[in-house]
Amino acid sequence: MSDDHTHVQEFFTARAAGWDSTFPDDGPAYAAAVSEMGLGEGDRVLDAGCGTGRALPSLRAAVGSSGTVIGADLTSAMLEVASQAGRGQEGALLLADVTALPLRTESLDAVFAAGLVAHLPEPTANLRELARVVRPGGTLALFHPIGRAALAARQGRQLTPDDLRAEANLGPLLAHSGWHMTSYVDQPGHFLALAVREP
Secondary structure, three states: OOHHHHHHHHHHHHHOOOHHHHOOOOHHHHHHHHHOOOOOOOOEEEEEOOOOOOOHHHHHHHHOOOOEEEEEEOOHHHHHHHHHOOHHHOOEEEEOOOOOOOOOOOOEEEEEEEOOHHHOOOHHHHHHHHHHOEEEEEEEEEEEOOOHHHHHHHOOOOOOOOOOOOHHHHHHHHHOOOEEEEEEEEEOOEEEEEEEEOO
């Protein structure tokens, strides 16, 4: 396992138990982001880096009982919290590395990813892996429940020009990874970039 993965696991394992109570007001932002994805009854969707599974209820509601919802995360402690919160009833919880998914090529209609981009060790290759498992024309939603500036302030840092989530950087990154960015919103209350899987 790479140092990047070990660091991510250590970071989130230490915070898993209190994660939901630390950010108790994010639910509506998650629901609003999912509603922007255009999911329909019977769709197959992955929550990549699902953490405690806060998006899973909204994803299940969007795809209905005939749809497929998978929450994949690298950190078992986060999945345990998701299970304890009952979110495993909304979708399958999968302990997996989203940079090497155990899923068939083009087996999904969409991927939702909250706060994931900053934790990807090789963003181009890793976003290409998400593209691999989505059918052409499928959707990617890169989300954060607060905007870039608010997140930087929370973390005690300044926004820099090389921020991967900046529109000028994210568009080309997605284009090199098999995606076409169709929408970009960076507001204090949320960040959401939508992209379509290229043919």
